[in-house]
Amino acid sequence: MPIPLLVPALLGLAFLLLPLIALLVRAPWRSLPEQLTSAEVWEALRLSLVCATAATGLSLVVGVPLAWLLARTRFPGRGFVRALVTLPLVLPPVVGGVALLLAFGRNGVIGQWLDSWFGITLPFTTTGVVLAETFVAMPFLVISVEGTLRAADPRYEEAATTLGASRFTAFRRVTLPLIAPGIAAGAVLAWARALGEFGATITFAGNFPGRTQTMPLAVYLALQNDPAAAIALSLVLLAVSIAVLAALRDRWMTAS
Amino acid sequence: MTRSALRTGRMLQVAGASAAALLTLSACSSATGSDKGSSPxxxxxxxxxxxxxxxxxxxxxxxxxxxxxxxxxxxxxxxxxxxxxxxxxxxxxxxxxxxxxxxxxxxxxxxxxxxxxxxxxxxxNRLEIATPPGNPDRISTLKDLTKPGLKVVLCDKTVPCGAAARKALDAGGLKLTPVSYEQDVKSALTKVELKEADAAVVYQTDVRAAGDKVAGVNFPESAQAVNDxxxxxxxxxxxxxxxxxxxxxxxxxxxxxxxxxxxxxxx
Structure with a gap:
């Protein structure tokens, strides 16, 4: 094992692991059962799970077709469109939240029509949380699915169409089963990102227990006056993250 | 150059790069240290x-x-x-x-x-109600904030402006369910400036600082919740x-x- 690689590698590993170990060491284990059985924690956890799942569902419905469009069709400005799709990946989430307010807020570019035509306002609602999370998480799914699509052999689809299947049937019956693992991995990534979403959520949807206060918001606010509760909440999120990794173990943990 | 020599060279490059990164990090911390006002x-x-x-x-x-x-x-x-x-x-x-x-x-x-x-x-500092310019919902008292359908934001109870708002509401015997508990007074005010909320309970000073982007409404209960x-x-x-x-x-x-x-x- 070459030392110049081993030393930085171990340093990097330690750097990634130490904060997590500190979380476990400093966890208020004795008061933990009490902390975790409080109604507020479960409310925040339930809301987080529901919103992250809804955001993932929404991402699947529009994200998979978007990935297909980027991977399988040619149109002018495709590279630009792809760059736009990945923009939320690099955008600070708070900026995303502000942008969402300007678009879907009560006075937003689209939001004002939603309000005056349908009486729908999105900020400060659970739907707002789902939208904020979708905005931040969907690019993960699109990128993952697009990568899988590019790696998948298009000749199967071509064969299906030459045998008389329409392009949509070929997509449904041939492409989808072919890229299912990629879609699953993308969905898990998007779900995990949605679960941890903080900036866009607090900016766009505000913070109200049971309606828009997800786990990360609860952790942040608990840290101000009750650090023990914040650590307990963090442990729950850590456990969920480990569960996600376990679900992905075939792809990453056993990567050869 | 032989293959292995080339490889070692690359490794040294990598090691050098990481060492440089570490040096930059420590340079950052020593820069703040040198700011100490040590001279009498x-x-x-x-x-x-x-x-x-x-x-x-x-x-x-x-x-x-x-x-x-x-x-x-x-x-x-x-x-x-x-x-x-x-x-x-x-x-x-x-x-x-x-x-x-x-x-x-x-x-x-x-x-x-x-x-x-x-x-x-x-x-x-004393609390004041901030509303969009012109006070479109004609809010004149703290009690008006409890009107159904009105979107009111408060600061979270862990933040001083939230604690003070709660004190003022208690003093007036009022129950108010806001749409959001914001993490600081400025984000509460911003929600009104963007007209996403109809009103927020903030400080007098915030209303003044916001200029004509919001209108302020004084309420007597704020005397019960003056912050030091x-x-x-x-x-x-x-x-x-x-x-x-x-x-x-x-x-x-x-x-x-x-x-x-x-x-x-x-x-």
Whole structure:
């Protein structure tokens, strides 16, 4: 094992692991059962799970077709469109939240029509949380699915169409089963990102227990006056993250 | 060059790059260390002030004056919810001065023995209702905020403005369910400025600072929930001399002039 690689590698590993170990060491284990059985924690956890799942569902419905469009069709400005799709990946989430307010807020570019035509306002609602999370998480799914699509052999689809299947049937019956693992991995990534979403959520949807206060918001606010509760909440999120990794173990943990 | 030599060369390059990265990191930390005002006499170097979000405008003005009066100094600010700031100070954030929006959040710091000496109250602040310009919902009392269908934002109860708002509501015997508990007073005000909320309970000073972007409504219950703003030198201040000079400026007649122009009340 070459030392110049081993030393930085171990340093990097330690750097990634130490904060997590500190979380476990400093966890208020004795008061933990009490902390975790409080109604507020479960409310925040339930809301987080529901919103992250809804955001993932929404991402699947529009994200998979978007990935297909980027991977399988040619149109002018495709590279630009792809760059736009990945923009939320690099955008600070708070900026995303502000942008969402300007678009879907009560006075937003689209939001004002939603309000005056349908009486729908999105900020400060659970739907707002789902939208904020979708905005931040969907690019993960699109990128993952697009990568899988590019790696998948298009000749199967071509064969299906030459045998008389329409392009949509070929997509449904041939492409989808072919890229299912990629879609699953993308969905898990998007779900995990949605679960941890903080900036866009607090900016766009505000913070109200049971309606828009997800786990990360609860952790942040608990840290101000009750650090023990914040650590307990963090442990729950850590456990969920480990569960996600376990679900992905075939792809990453056993990567050869 | 042989293959293995090439490989070692590359490795050294990688190692060199990581060493350079580490050096840059340590250079960052030593740069802050050299800012210590170690020379006797005049204050110098950087003063780091953690201050309640409501103090932003007045403290920025005072910071500029301070830099002008003491050439060679630089005031850097960290504005935020007093509770957030207090929590970061007790967990070791390198700050010289802490100006909080309530005695309770200051107590978080003094309880941990993180303040040098006793904090001094330098101003007080009263709550006011902020509404969009022209007050479209014709809010005139605190009770009006409890009208159904009205979107009201409050500060979270851990933040001083939220604690004060709760006190005022209790004083009026009112029950109010907001649409959101914001993490500091400025984000509560922003929701009104963007017209996403119909009203917010914020400080008088915030309403004044927002100019014509919001309209203010006074309510008598606010007298029951006036916040004291304490300021303190921190025990682990990297630059105590300049910090003391900055606190002196805040508490001077000149400082009070700036603060009262922003709407703060005398202690």
């Amino acid at each position: 006499g005049k204050p110098s170097g950087t003063v780091t002030v953690f201050a309640a979000a409501s103090l932003e405008e007045s403290f920025k003005t005072l910071g500029k004056r301070f830099e002008k009066e003491h050439p060679g100094t630089k005031v850097t600010f960290n504005f935020g919810g007093s509770d957030t700031l207090a929590a970061s100070i007790t967990s070791g954030a390198p700050a010289d001065v802490f100006a909080a929006a309530s005695t309770k959040t200051m107590a978080t710091v003094t309880d941990q023995q993180d303040a040098a000496g006793t904090p001094a109250t330098f101003v007080r 703003y304490p300021i303190a030198l921190l025990k682990n201040a990297p630059n105590p001399k300049a910090a003391k000079a900055f606190i002196a400026l805040v508490r001077s007649a000149e400082g009070h002039k700036v603060l009262s122009r922003a709407g703060f009340l005398k202690p």
